Amino acid sequence: MKALRGFPPAPVPLAAAARGAVALAVPLLVGVWTATPVPAVIAGIGALWGVSQDGPDPYPLRARRLGCMGLWAALGLLAGELALRSGHPAAVTVCLVVVALLAGAVSLRGRLASVSGMHFLLGATIGGGIPVPGPWWQAPLALLAGVGLVVVLSAAPWLWRRHAVERSAVLAVYRAASAALAAAGTPAAEDARRQLTAALDHAHQAMGPHLARRARARTEPDALRVAFHGAVRLGEVTSALVWEGRPLPRCVTDMPLLMAARLLPRPGGATGSAGTDRVVRAPDRAVPRTAPDSPGLRALAELSAETVRERPDEVPARLPAFPWHGRAAQVRYTVLLAVCVLVAQLCAELLHGPRGYWLPMTVAFVYKPDFGPVFRRALHRCAGTVVGVAALGAVTLLTTDTYVLIGAVAAFGALMAVGVRHHYALATTGLTAIVLVLVQMLGDHRALFAARILDTALAAAIVLVAHFVLWPRSAAERAAEQTEAALAAARRYRDLAPGTAAAQRHALRRTAYHRLAEARRAVAHARGEPGRSDRRPADWEDAIASAERMCDAVSARNLEAGPAGSAHPVPRCAAAGAVGG
Template sequence: MSTERTEDIPPGRAGRRGPTGQRGPTGRSGATAAGRFGPLAPPAWLLKGLRPSSAPIPWAAALRAAVALALPLAVGFAVDEPEYGALVSMGALSGVIGDTADAYRMRILNIAVPQFFGAVGVALGTLVFGHGWVAVGVLTLIALVSGMISSIGTVASVSGLLLLLNAVVGAGLPMPSPWWTAPLLLSAGGLFVLLLTLLGWPLRGRQPERAAVAAAYRALADSLEAAGGPGPAYEERRQQVTQALNHAYDLVLGRRARVHGHSPSLVRMLAQLNVLIPLVEAAPAAHLRRRPLSPAIPAAVRELATAVEEGRTDIPVLDLPAPDGQSERAIDAALRHAATIVPLAEPDMHNVDDRLGRPAALRVRARRVVRDMMFSGASWRYGLRLALCIGLAQSLVSVVEIERSYWVALTVTFVLKPDFGSVFSRAVLRALGTAGGLVVAAAVLSEVPRGWWDVPVMVVLAALIPVFSVKGYAFQTAAITPVILLLSDLLNHQGFDLVRPRLLDSLIGCAITLIAGYLLWPESWHTRLGDRLADAVDDAARYVERAFGSAPDTDAGQRAARTARLQARRRIYRELSGVRSEFQRALTEPPPTGERAAVWWPLVVAVERIVDATTAARVRVNHGAQPPAPGEAEAIAEDLRALAQGVRRTDTPTQLRPTPPPDVDEASVLSPVRQELTAARAIANPTDSP
């Protein structure tokens, strides 16, 4: 029997570094900043939020934003109703901010549904305008409803946001009569953005889904290119593969769930995604060999990606090197199988496992959503937190005279969004972004004459919103601030005098959020990061058992077991991706949350490597390696469960007291899993490292 050798990972070292191969969040870059600036160095969580991301410039979105916000202004000036044009542009602004989906059907939901809630919000706000404490009570109740429905999902979150934002605007600004004018104009602006978005649908109807599937292939090609090489490149690219697969499956399966009847194009894209999974599974096995793959392999995967994106039905014969060892045989077999499935115009739909049953009727799903929301503790906590902050903001501006007081509640709403990231860092970044945006706004309001000159200025400012939004929250705030001030000036005619109250109100709103929405809530200080990580370790234990569990002797039973293993692998990698995102979000929090996340971070990486090693071992067994001894997988699973229990009981890894590491049989296919588990123990308690 031939076995592949894998590079031994010294106990106590594997997993100690982060997925980028550098030290963790408190590593060298932070030390360098501290050394340069001394005790005045900005905190790491703030520097991370101010560092722009490297996302590409969304040129199409920038063009849509420029047209959607500037054209209504031009029409308003042309008919001598600039206030009406400003309201339509405000509605367009909400549509531009909410246009974040790729697939056209999802973009309809992301823009149209929130516009309805926004219309309801501004109508309610208009009806209570000038009614003092009645307005305070109504806005507080709307905030409770907004917060609770935001927990349902992405579209509901944007809908809840617009419901509250427009209600605050309607209650704080005098709107044109009759009462339905403002809802109509705001909705017209959002629907104008939707119309501009859908212009490309006839030409690019399924292109977003197809592009997402092709992107998953290209991400895998990058991963295979880095497999076996030194440095952190492979682990970074493996994360990109997981994210690309999650995104592609979400688009394709979500689209298929809404299509009634047989759709050959969706079946084909789903089949192209499914045949990618064996290649994804083989990548960790190839990496553990510590020997780079032939360049022909990632080149072949990229060629398949091009065929997927262009919808081609012809693929040249693959010129692949002869496989050497189990992992290369796995890659060769998976790649050749993918090359036979990708060009098929109509794959057998009965062999496509989409893991989605027949969706329930809409009314049934609606009842489930409402029931889950009403009985969810997290939904009520967020709703009450948002209602408390809005109630305090509106009470303050009712007692103390503050110019443009509705901006206080607007700031609270924008900052206190749970699915947008850390509340604390968002409050600080919003204050900084607002200050930066006010510099631009001050120049515009003081130097540009009101009137038709506002149109070209709006073209430039509106185009910057999508460009800056992909760079980070502070940059998005800096881009949106001058646009809002310019539109507000068209409604209030105060010019440069808007700048000072805008900054003051934003600072007051941030302060209310930090005190009433962050400091007063125990969960802000006692996060459940350890519990979430422990759940991931338990999931890894179940995955080990599933990967090496006994399968029935029948062909049908073996196929069912293989399908269950594939589903378990997809679930564990998706779960680990969510854990990683939650930890990265927690790293932007100030102490103690950020420090606690930094301490646990190496163990997150170690669990990912345990799962990778398990996948690699399963691939090797499938292609000729000797299966592990009876009970070996169960013993590893029990060790993982013991580690999970320790994580739940302690606040820091150094408080763990893991069981002594078992003897490692170097000839076993599970030897790399044992090594990674030993490394996880060393991270949990470095004093026990051999």
């Protein structure tokens, strides 16, 4: 939900904001018009959780993630609802602890499992805390209907623009390469090259399904696959030129954009793309007649002049995933999550009696070490809750009209969709206000504003005490493990034998840079936690930066040793459109 340090901020996701507003308003409007507020509110909760997981992934991946999340949330809701209906005083508490154990057991096994486990626990907290009249199957179906609405809104564009996300991801690599070349020889060069690595990682993830299976020739997936392999090779050349450390003329820095215009035509057959037509049409006569000669420039000229053709697979279909922690750490997290949920539920029963779901629900949201620093997440949760309560309080002071409140839910839904991509406190602001309106529509008119702020602070305190007293070095341990794995991958790339096949070279290079980027994120995570470690984050960052520079040097060495350097002349710069001499 936030960019890495030194990366430009992502644009405001207007389409996601519109989807969030529609997805949350529609169920409530239907509930008002049909006089069925309870199923409508449960559907609104499903839409709320769906909006929180609506990402910029390719459409099939979005549908898969939302579908898995919805099924696990409905299962948790059913478990909590049955425990509540049993009438046994301890049934809900036992149910929440058991669900927390199951959720924790799967939460650190990957992104999809983590999302599913968290919403399994969230569903149980809602089912065990909000009595729902009617048959037992009605609430889970209503929840699935809300999630299904988000799936339709998010993935429906697949019907008419199936590969737009993949195309944008690959195109972003060429743009990042152009920016990195423009930064060569300046203090911003290393940050620009890291942005290129991030763009390649994102494109690799988006293109994974197309790399795993052979696409038919002359289809859009086939063209995207060829363009992606060109982007991988361009990444190697760009790293070498950045390592050379010389400023490059405009005709060289625009070459990736020219390649993108040729390899990624606009849908419908038009050539060029945003940011590339200017390069093709506007000659740049202010640059020198010839560019400095180097192996990197010759490799760039060869890559740019190359005829577009089908290439053999040069990288694995999936980037190697590094597990969050070993088995012992996963067991520790599972037990700590269950203990936090148990303590939160006992506090809720003492403070609020039956509808004290807010405390365990907040624990489920906050205690997600794989989603970012727990300490920062807890602070942002508290801040967002305060702002959300204040914002909705201002609305209710003006009016309590149902349609106005539904309009407020739509606005806060849009705000939450933006916050999911930019800042957790912003997302929490929207979520808090929405949940308060949903609870009011269920007929709960208690004075909950101050109670929700105190409950959030108490739940955050429970998580922080348990985590930093019993597992204070979790983030530092992961950073150390990630850094060692990344350095090992960099050494494997460094020790590559001369003359190794291009496929193996590119696979090792992609793995090394990807692992180094992951290690840098893990170190940033550890820096955001107050726990102590034997090594300072600055030591890890220095080691990662040195390994990145070493990989850049290895890329330059590989290009210098390759036979392609003498095959094409260095590009001439009489015009920006002149490539290959």
